[in-house]
Amino acid sequence: MRRYLLLAIGLLLTGLYLFPLYWMYVSALKSGRELFSYPPRFIPHDIVWSVGRVFVQHNMATYLSNSFLIAGGVTVICVVLGTGAARVLVRYRSLWVDAALFAILMMQVLPSSLMVTPLFVGFSELGLLKTPRLAVVLAQVAKVMPFYIVIARASLAQIPQELEDAALVDGASRIGAFLRIILPLARNGILVTAILVFLQSFGEYVYARSMISQDSLQTATVGLSSFLGPNTSDWNGIMTYSAIYVTPILLVFVLLQRRIVSGLTAGALK
Amino acid sequence: MRGFGAFRDGRGFDITLVTLALAYLFVFAALPMLYTVVMSLQKIDMFTLGTLNRPFVGLRNYERVLHMPQAWRIARNTGIFVALSVLFQLLIGLALAMFFQQEFPGGSTLRGLFLAGWVMPALVVGAIWRWLLAGDFGVVNYLLASTGIVHNHIFWISDPHVALYSVIIANIWLGIPFNMLLLSVGLAAIPGDVYEAAAIDGAGRFSRFVFITLPLMRATLGAVVALSIIFTMQQYDLFAALTQGGPSNSSNVAQYWSWQLSFETYDISGGSVVAVLMIIVVILVAAIYVRSTRLEQRV
Numbered sequence: 001m002r003r004y005l006l007l008a009i010g011l012l013l014t015g016l017y018l019f020p021l022y023w024m025y026v027s028a029l030k031s032g033r034e035l036f037s038y039p040p041r042f043i044p045h046d047i048v049w050s051v052g053r054v055f056v057q058h059n060m061a062t063y064l065s066n067s068f069l070i071a072g073g074v075t076v077i078c079v080v081l082g083t084g085a086a087r088v089l090v091r092y093r094s095l096w097v098d099a100a101l102f103a104i105l106m107m108q109v110l111p112s113s114l115m116v117t118p119l120f121v122g123f124s125e126l127g128l129l130k131t132p133r134l135a136v137v138l139a140q141v142a143k144v145m146p147f148y149i150v151i152a153r154a155s156l157a158q159i160p161q162e163l164e165d166a167a168l169v170d171g172a173s174r175i176g177a178f179l180r181i182i183l184p185l186a187r188n189g190i191l192v193t194a195i196l197v198f199l200q201s202f203g204e205y206v207y208a209r210s211m212i213s214q215d216s217l218q219t220a221t222v223g224l225s226s227f228l229g230p231n232t233s234d235w236n237g238i239m240t241y242s243a244i245y246v247t248p249i250l251l252v253f254v255l256l257q258r259r260i261v262s263g264l265t266a267g268a269l270k
Numbered sequence: 271m272r273g274f275g276a277f278r279d280g281r282g283f284d285i286t287l288v289t290l291a292l293a294y295l296f297v298f299a300a301l302p303m304l305y306t307v308v309m310s311l312q313k314i315d316m317f318t319l320g321t322l323n324r325p326f327v328g329l330r331n332y333e334r335v336l337h338m339p340q341a342w343r344i345a346r347n348t349g350i351f352v353a354l355s356v357l358f359q360l361l362i363g364l365a366l367a368m369f370f371q372q373e374f375p376g377g378s379t380l381r382g383l384f385l386a387g388w389v390m391p392a393l394v395v396g397a398i399w400r401w402l403l404a405g406d407f408g409v410v411n412y413l414l415a416s417t418g419i420v421h422n423h424i425f426w427i428s429d430p431h432v433a434l435y436s437v438i439i440a441n442i443w444l445g446i447p448f449n450m451l452l453l454s455v456g457l458a459a460i461p462g463d464v465y466e467a468a469a470i471d472g473a474g475r476f477s478r479f480v481f482i483t484l485p486l487m488r489a490t491l492g493a494v495v496a497l498s499i500i501f502t503m504q505q506y507d508l509f510a511a512l513t514q515g516g517p518s519n520s521s522n523v524a525q526y527w528s529w530q531l532s533f534e535t536y537d538i539s540g541g542s543v544v545a546v547l548m549i550i551v552v553i554l555v556a557a558i559y560v561r562s563t564r565l566e567q568r569v
Contacts, residue, residue, distance in 0.1 A: 085292070224393060
């Protein structure tokens, strides 16, 4: 009996916490009149489907594909550069390794909204702002790679060193052992970490807003903020835009929920 | 040939892998950080922005920024923003972690669902909260008014006395899942027989919490507080979505102000000054955190 009482309270707490998400979806489906009715209706009566209109009117195809490109680029660079480094930082235990980890952790804490000033000036001096999406990718990689290394390191640490040693005895090269033994075994952990990096970069805002000036290269976050002005009232449009934007993210999250939770807990406290 | 062999099979391969990643971080994180310090000491205007040859003016920029009329208000706001966010994230996160520590069907799945808040883009979270907190038609005002907590609607975004708190509320919501998750890990690490022994000795729920849970969770609590401070000081998107620091800086904080100086008023050196001061604080907190976790591991 007690177990079911706890379940009821648990459901209530989760529902309370996730209410903002529910409200986003409900508001996306409400008509203008119903949206501004007071008291607000918690279950919409006449449902309006404005997904297509908002998607076209606000150029969401362009924005979303830019976000997708940027997040994809960030993820690829992160995985290529970060995985090997994470593996080496598992293999050895020394003062140098500690120092390297410390440096990496320090890079992780630098706030993007502060780093964007020097990055912007530096990139403009180097001419990198002519390819603004690449500039955002380069900046964002520096932001998320420390996170990637720390979490990937935790899942790489679970692979016994003996497996690699055995492969080396059998005549494999270090690169061969890394690519054919370690990577396949750590595949799941690396995949989940890469997806987390992708999701974080998919919602990146400061760098895109500051470095990209051309609207056709802009990301979905900037597209959303462009109609979040001080006197905004198109809440149906904003919530529809938000719902289109985050539904894929939430789907990926629900599918991978267990793995994400275990990956984060393993890495975060090490 | 030996050099290439070492690259393929020896430590050379390992060193190359780490160096690549570290070199990247050096170029795109450490160098820009140093560049901020340099720019905070220079006179930068539209004419000198594109060149490298900019006059140094010593600490004059720092003097100028700290004498701006809004500087102290923003410093105070930053303190309030960080303190209240971290406090409530911790309290709510701990309460939820302890609740979900109990065994019941579906418990771990429900707990996992909280992380949905964590994967959302913060700008979207800000947009949703802006609508929840809307003055006339917002559902939060409706709930507060219908339960009799307030009589007049609160204008969360436009009232200078509460604008900062609307961002704090959204930020607490955003930080709860991460706090809860890390605290759950800490709670799970406490062996169950410690509680059983205490219960046999007649310790009640409250004294078990004060004398067992809190002391054994000290390391975790420290780590969680440090990480929350760091994440809270990174928060920019919520300000952009909710208040843009307004009305008239009443909800502005340092990390948003730095961006405004650089990108809205084109005062690059002013923005750099705020960035340098803020980065010093962030790095101090992070260094204390890393040091304490390292010490903890050695014990």
